[in-house]
Amino acid sequence: MRALAWHGKHDVRVDTVDDPEIVNQRDCIIKVTATAICGSDLHLYDGYIPTMQAGDILGHEFMGEVVEVGAKSTLKKGQKVVVPFTIACGSCYHCGKHQYSACDNGLPADNQDIAQEIYGQPMSGLFGYSHMTGGYAGGQAEYVRVPFSDVGPIVIPDGVDDEKVLFLSDILPTGWMAAENAQIEPGDTVAVWGCGPVGLFAVQSAFLMGAERVIAIDHFPHRLDLAKKFGAETINYKESAVYEALMVMTGGIGPDAVIDSVGLEAHGFFVDNVVDQIKASTFLGTDRAHSIRQAIIACRKGGRVSMPAVYGGFIDKFPLGALMEKGLTLKTGQTHVQHYMPALLNAIMEGKIDTTFLISHRMDLEDAPKGYDMFKNNQNEVTKVVLKPGFN
Amino acid sequence: MTESDPRDDAPLSTSKRSDAVADATQDLADGKGSSIVARAVTINRPVGELFAYFRDFANLPSFMENVERIDVLDQRRSHWVVKGPAGKSYEWTSAITDEAQDGFIAWSSEDGADVPNSGRVEFRDAGARGTVVVATILYDPPGGVIGKLIAKMFQREPAIQARRDLRRFKQLMETGEIATAAMNRKQHEEELA
Numbered sequence A: 001m002r003a004l005a006w007h008g009k010h011d012v013r014v015d016t017v018d019d020p021e022i023v024n025q026r027d028c029i030i031k032v033t034a035t036a037i038c039g040s041d042l043h044l045y046d047g048y049i050p051t052m053q054a055g056d057i058l059g060h061e062f063m064g065e066v067v068e069v070g071a072k073s074t075l076k077k078g079q080k081v082v083v084p085f086t087i088a089c090g091s092c093y094h095c096g097k098h099q100y101s102a103c104d105n106g107l108p109a110d111n112q113d114i115a116q117e118i119y120g121q122p123m124s125g126l127f128g129y130s131h132m133t134g135g136y137a138g139g140q141a142e143y144v145r146v147p148f149s150d151v152g153p154i155v156i157p158d159g160v161d162d163e164k165v166l167f168l169s170d171i172l173p174t175g176w177m178a179a180e181n182a183q184i185e186p187g188d189t190v191a192v193w194g195c196g197p198v199g200l201f202a203v204q205s206a207f208l209m210g211a212e213r214v215i216a217i218d219h220f221p222h223r224l225d226l227a228k229k230f231g232a233e234t235i236n237y238k239e240s241a242v243y244e245a246l247m248v249m250t251g252g253i254g255p256d257a258v259i260d261s262v263g264l265e266a267h268g269f270f271v272d273n274v275v276d277q278i279k280a281s282t283f284l285g286t287d288r289a290h291s292i293r294q295a296i297i298a299c300r301k302g303g304r305v306s307m308p309a310v311y312g313g314f315i316d317k318f319p320l321g322a323l324m325e326k327g328l329t330l331k332t333g334q335t336h337v338q339h340y341m342p343a344l345l346n347a348i349m350e351g352k353i354d355t356t357f358l359i360s361h362r363m364d365l366e367d368a369p370k371g372y373d374m375f376k377n378n379q380n381e382v383t384k385v386v387l388k389p390g391f392n
Numbered sequence B: 001m002t003e004s005d006p007r008d009d010a011p012l013s014t015s016k017r018s019d020a021v022a023d024a025t026q027d028l029a030d031g032k033g034s035s036i037v038a039r040a041v042t043i044n045r046p047v048g049e050l051f052a053y054f055r056d057f058a059n060l061p062s063f064m065e066n067v068e069r070i071d072v073l074d075q076r077r078s079h080w081v082v083k084g085p086a087g088k089s090y091e092w093t094s095a096i097t098d099e100a101q102d103g104f105i106a107w108s109s110e111d112g113a114d115v116p117n118s119g120r121v122e123f124r125d126a127g128a129r130g131t132v133v134v135a136t137i138l139y140d141p142p143g144g145v146i147g148k149l150i151a152k153m154f155q156r157e158p159a160i161q162a163r164r165d166l167r168r169f170k171q172l173m174e175t176g177e178i179a180t181a182a183m184n185r186k187q188h189e190e191e192l193a
Helices: A041-045 A109-119 A162-169 A171-181 A197-208 A221-229 A242-249 A271-275 A277-283 A285-298 A320-325 A337-349 A365-377 B020-027 B047-055 B057-062 B144-153 B158-175 B185-192
Strands: A002-008 A011-016 A028-037 A061-069 A080-083 A143-146 A154-156 A189-193 A213-218 A233-236 A257-260 A304-307 A329-332 A361-364 A385-388 B035-043 B067-072 B077-083 B089-100 B104-109 B117-125 B131-139
Touching: A002 A365, A011 A365, A028 A080, A028 A162, A028 A365, A041 A365, A061 A143, A061 A162, A080 A162, A109 B158, A154 A337, A162 A171, A162 A337, A162 A385, A171 A197, A171 A257, A171 A304, A171 A337, A189 A197, A189 A285, A197 A213, A197 A221, A197 A257, A213 A221, A213 A242, A221 A233, A233 A242, A242 A285, A257 A285, A285 A304, A285 A320, A361 A365, A365 A385, B035 B158, B047 B057, B047 B117, B047 B131, B047 B158, B057 B067, B089 B117, B131 B158
Parallel strands: A189 A213, A189 A257, A213 A233, A257 A304, A304 A329, A361 A385
Antiparallel strands: A002 A011, A028 A061, A028 A143, A028 A385, A061 A080, A080 A154, B035 B131, B067 B077, B077 B089, B089 B104, B104 B117, B117 B131
């Protein structure tokens, strides 16, 4: 089959590789019909993520048609499914609590060592995202082996356009969980740092959960336009002082809840973080942790801080004092995708959530390397690239 | 032996004291070995099911990756062939020294073992969370400290193996299979080789 493989920094190629097969009984094989490039794929592209190996197949946002099933899969050939980026078993204690991204069994035993070392306990597996998250081949390919296919993939009704449901795989549930973690109450003002895909879905979700006002913060004009389209007020941080603006806009109170969806934009771990824990204490740098600091300082007393943004290691000058003195609640975590998929599929089908607005570019899988280059170098216009095998 | 601190409930295997190995050995029916490793894992299955699977030693190679084979000789004794670093393999005959149904299994290697070892696997009912399994293993690393380092480089050090084997045991019992990123059966066979 053809698949987008990582070969090194800024070197991704579409290679011909062996087709995947059923290995375990709960597996299925899907023929990919649509897959997207995620902001976090750029961290792989930029060579920041350790434990990558030349030839690794990328992609963790994908969907397709079931073409083969293992003996214990509950799927049927011909079904259209969207696959969660988190690989979770559905049978451990954490899956029982719907904390799917904390699944005990998604990672192969040998790959659990690194995460255990850094975080204390290993997390779930991820598709196409380095060997530290399992070394699973990703979805920017013609075919994918999907483990635990009886609990992960969600079946899509016939006749629904791929583009409407593709983002159930990651960024829509991630934006939704970000808003849920902000514990929004009717009448609240919610501030969202970052109008990338996750931030924009957080804006929509916050309104659906009863926020009266949402204030979105970014500097890319096109992304601010999109936030406005969903009813958010905006702050361009290149033009205005964010803290001062927020204080005036909220009558001196501060936002009731703040959402940091900047960070590393998604499921990232930075190389310095992992490889060298001493250097790690300085690596994130002021820039990258700036949004979470600003969010904590701006948040009203007794308010809520939601952090969907991914941080891999340690940060300096974290305003722990402000968090404590103001009595803030901080909620965060990788998305429990499997938990949110059914309700969000309904919301899409009922027209409550707009998903397709995000897609700026559609390309053939063969053109994926061009897609990575465009996504990296023009973040204003390129909001989302969707790849389709056989598109041309 | 030093008096253990009654205000410290941490397991002996995590002790910073140099004589902890000796203390731990005392708890074993027949202690053998100078290095100690202990690992605990909580498995979301009933204690009876886990004990029964583990007690049938013929099952162990299904999740103990470095075990080439185990020949069950009789109710108490079994012969182990284990992969070591650099393509070597090690053998010994192991005998159960004590056990309690759904409680624990203690074993010790017989004389002439390539890697003298002894240990104990405990199964404790953990209510809604399933069963806590604690494995404590004492062993004499082949080639002493240097051998242990080499084995670690080749990822066959018993401490690393025990940790990964317990994870695989948990995966097998909870999900019915052992997680692998292999894309196809050929890759999977290469992994297991």
